[in-house]
Amino acid sequence: MLTRTIAIHYVNAALRGAVRRGHDVTGLLATAGIAEALLADERARVTPAQYTKLVQALWDALDDEFMGLGPRPSKRGTFPTMCLLAVHCASLGDALRRGLAFYDLFDVRPVMTLGEHDGVAAFTLSTAGVDDPDRFLVESLLVLWHRFSSWLIGRRIPLRGVDLSYPEPPHGAEYHLIFGAPLRFSAAATTLTFDARFLRMPVVQDEAALRRFLRNSPAELLSRRDYGADASSQVRRMLGGGVVGLENVAARLGVSAPTLRRKLAAEGTSFREVREQLLRDQAVASLVRGGESVEELALRLGFSEASAFHRAFKRWTGTSPGTYRGGSVG
Template identity: 50%
Template sequence: MSARTISIHHIRGALAGARRKGIDLDPLLHQAGIAPVLLDDHRARVTAEQAARLVRVLIATLDDEFMGLGPHRSPRGTFAMMCHAAVHSADLRSALRRATTFYELFPGTPRFRVRYRGGAALVELDIRGVRDPDHFMCEGIMIIWHGFCSWLIGRRIPLRGMDFGYPAPPHREEYDLVFGCRSTFGRGGTTAATFDRKYLAMPVVRDRAALSEFLRHAPADLAAVPDYATSAGQSVRRILEHAAPARLPSLDAVATQLSLSPQTLRRKLAEEGASFRQHRDDVRRDVAITALTDSDDTIEDIAARLGYADPSAFHRAFKRWTGTAPGAYRSART
């Protein structure tokens, strides 16, 4: 699973339905390996594996694949039934039609609609009636939709853009990474994904055996951060993630791998509202959080792995990234 980390905002959103039902959240968080105290720190982050475990725990506890966020319960197994209906389609357009028709059998479920604009296709999501103040369900459905459609045709569908029908959240910079495209907010009140309509004509290449393997982890793991790279920042991040954390390549070296001049790469990153240093720090932050969460390595060893000769420098950096000292972060986990 991805070493990238996920904002605590998404964890709060996932818990909204259980909280509304009066369920004690601490045991659910402990089952997922997430310290409850992290909910109170807006800079806190969790690993993709922790987030996926929490989704599985919530679905099992509530027997609801919408995790208490929809107007009606969607019992466990509903998503699998939809997948079985769609996987036998000839092409992606037919699969989407079957999936949409399937969910229309259930009252109050989110509705998809496919529209066309020139050579582009728009998949619009209607979530009226959904009690989702943090938009976790809306965003999760779009991630799962994209992941499932890409899986059906055996290749990732590059998105041209994501439009969200609500104001931009404080962590808006993460959306471009999650969806692999530029995201806009608050335009027209509609949430939609735009992509080249040619993908709708591509054949479904999966069969029943492949679906059985797919469903061992879906839908929970589909919500883990995808490994997309369609912007300069995402391409930079992918290169950095494949390097040793203590020896992350320089901007010049990354620019060479991307066949760009350093000046062009710096300009592209600035146009996306980020810097090369920020991406380097984000990679180190995520490696540190994963190590503190999933290993028993000493903090000194983690600091050395990240290239810090002085552990105190790592302490200062980690506190700047997350608002918490590394020792306190690990103690909160346990």
């Protein structure tokens, strides 16, 4: 199980609109199998499946794809309708322009624009008039449009950079996992940039593929965290595949151990931190899924005794394994 878990910040941020409108947060969390006690600890994590269920529950409760965070709702079905218009376009550029023109009909906020200059395409969001202190809606829309664009042409579009018009938040480490690109905070505007040649690439999807795509999207798109091209993701995959130790992982990646250490340090992490994050995510996923005792899980993850696993889990997530097991449903 290599899937990355998601910081509790994103659960709290997603719930903000529902709270404003007086909805029962307890019920929404129960639908997603998330223990309410986790909301109070910034170290807590949820699985992508839990997060997807939460987003879907919020759409159902609010009838709003913007989850109560925009100045006016974006009714359920707006995004699928835009996708249906876009999938019939010849090129990605045509599809994006048609999709943005569709949203313009509803005077949607935040305002989204597509520009091109000197071979660089820029997708920009204006946050004017949006009461979104967590920037959750803005970041979700950036992720959604980037990943939808990649799906349209059948290949991931590497981002040249991500400019965000606000200071780096405490959970800034998550951003590299979300965007997989160089980040600049406190920028003049909130913009994704990529090579403009992708705008000329043909749309390779059709309506049948779109129906499959929309079964769990856009919730599933928002729940992904791992782009996999950086050193830490490569190390994570090696460790998840059973390769043990820094020297062995480095050899499998074709570099020396000191080189791998330097690459990880440049990404703001270390071999030990990557390993601990993998163990944390494996533990959270197993506890939520059920079917394995804490003792069995501790042994599988390499702990000599359950008490050592309990201590490590409390350090990783701020709470006990039982809290995660108690929060899961279905």
